[in-house]
Amino acid sequence: MVKTTVSVIKADVGSFPGHSRTHPKILEAAARRLKEAEGNLIIDSYVTHCGDDLELIMTHTRGEDDEEIHRLAWDIFMECAGIAREMKLYGAGQDLLGDSFSGNVKGMGPGVAEMEFEERGSDPVLIFMADKTEPGAWNYFLYKIFADPFNTSGLVIDPSLHEGFIFEVHDVMEKRRIRFSTPEESYSLLAYIGAPSRYVIKYVWKKNGIIAASTSTQRLSLIAGRYVGKDDPVMIIRAQSGFPAVGEVLDPFRTPILVAGWMRGSHHGPFMPVGVCDANCTQFDGPPRVICLGFQVCNGRLIGPADMFDDPAFDGVRLQCCELSNMMRAHGPFEPHRLSLSEMEYTTLPAVEKEFKDRWEDIPK
Template sequence: MPKTTISVIKADVGSFPGHSRAHPKLLETAAQMLRAERGKLLLDSFVTHCGDDLELVMTHSHGANSEAVHRLAWNVFAECTKVAKRFKLHGAGQDLLAEAFTGDIRELGPGVAEMEFEERESDPVLIFMADKTGPGAWNFYLYKIFADPFNTPGLVLDPALSGGFVFEVHDTVAKRMITFSCPEESYSLLAYIGSSSRYVIKYVFKRDGTIVASTSTQRLNLTAGKYVGKDDPVMIVRAESGFPSMGEVLEPFTVPVLVAGWMRGSHNGPLLPVGLCDANCTRFDGPPRVVCFGFQVANGALVGPADIFDDPAFDRVRARCNELADTIRAQGPFEPHRLSAGEMEYTTLPAVEKELENRWKLLKE
């Protein structure tokens, strides 16, 4: 049996009102276009949103980085952009940085997470989708899931996990990568991924090379050369049967974590785990949101989804995130609510600095 590939590709191609949510007509258009490819290019598909981002979940047998699959996603986003422009939606076509598809959608603006694997007897897959934050937001959670026994007791209790995991980390500025084997290199891993604005966990593997997690690491502002919106990353995590259990994968999301993004991509704020019905960014264009959809993968079919965070077990962290939002919002334009100077280089602040640069005078020694 051929391997199954899951491709999760997202883009902000227009929203209403403002940057808050994807219009139902965009979801309908995308779903129809993907459905037309089932049994042809695709095995199965699912369309949803998180905030203003349109999320395409596709299964197929063409492997990661398939030009045909990427082209399909591009065509979907391009068609949805036409709909967005017709309705005068906000930010129509925002994440599409080129006029036409050029072979690899990862270089054209949309975010991409993919993995190819041999299906197990039972293969639960969790797909996380975030809005108003960047790809480094996943670093904390992936470390807790795959390297912290206080979160994942299976690292201690399950022989199938006790060998640890390998993390592939990407330097999004210098365009290079490095791998760390944990637990023995966990301190070295933390030395890098704690700087989540630059170093991002791209993949997690078992020691034998089996893939278990994949994220989108596209930095939209670096690709475009200017601020055009936050990256709003996606992540795929396989669970159970030799991997962390579903509960172990979800446990880190009970902690209120500050991530970069929020208003104008320029502020730190709490990442709020919500069900789909609450995945609409409002307060201060946020706070940042994350939704999780769970599927069983069966011969390429997506059995589901289950709306994972639509659960009162996460009410407490949601309340704590809102309290944290109150606290950090009170700091207004001051750090650490506003991002550090280095990160602000990738927002609209440089335009302000350019206007004022001639008013600066050198200090005398």
């Protein structure tokens, strides 16, 4: 059977005003380019934005890391960055770390999440897209969805979920990976993913090797060696029939956890789930946002989308996020609102430290 691949590739190619949202002309240009590729390189596509990030959703049969799929995304990003420069949009092309395509967009700035699978009789797929935060922001939610029986009752009462899942964790600092089997290694998994700035969940599989979830793990600052913008990750999750139900996937987002990013990529703030119409970052360039589009995948076609957080059921967490934003903002430049010094190493703070490095003196004994 021919397998279907879902590819989600994103980049900040320029926004207005400042870092708040993507311009409609950029969305239109990207959608046009993807429609031109349908029936040839790709089967179906959808274009949206989360804050200042342009999000490309594509289905095809070419598998993960396909050069032509990645080239298509790169060419679209470059064209859209050109449009952004013509309009003098802010940060035009900031996520495109290079001038020419080198076979794969990984390591070139854009974020990528992909998964290849044999379609089931019915295949619900949820695509999450975030702005003003880092890839490790997904850690909490993936653990709750695939390993916490207090969230996912199917882990207890559904025989198809009862044996648990396998998590692949990437150490983004040392460029290494490890796999943990849950529930038996749940505590060991938590020991690592509780440090989301370094240890990031990349994939989740069923014990039989069938893919359940895929995320982007690209860290812009580690690629560029300096702060050029926050990573703004994406994530794909399959639901129902051997996976957690749609409601079990969404429910953890009712908890307003604090994530790293927000203004200048240098602060902790609440992760606010919003509908696409509210995915525009304003308060202190935030707070960090997450949207979710739901599709049924049918012979490679995308049936949808449904805007999953455009629902009053999430009004409560949005209110909590607003309250937490006010509380965190009251700290001003002090931790824990501002990131710890180890994390600030990859922001603009080192430029300030360099200015004063010769003025430090040893304390007399």
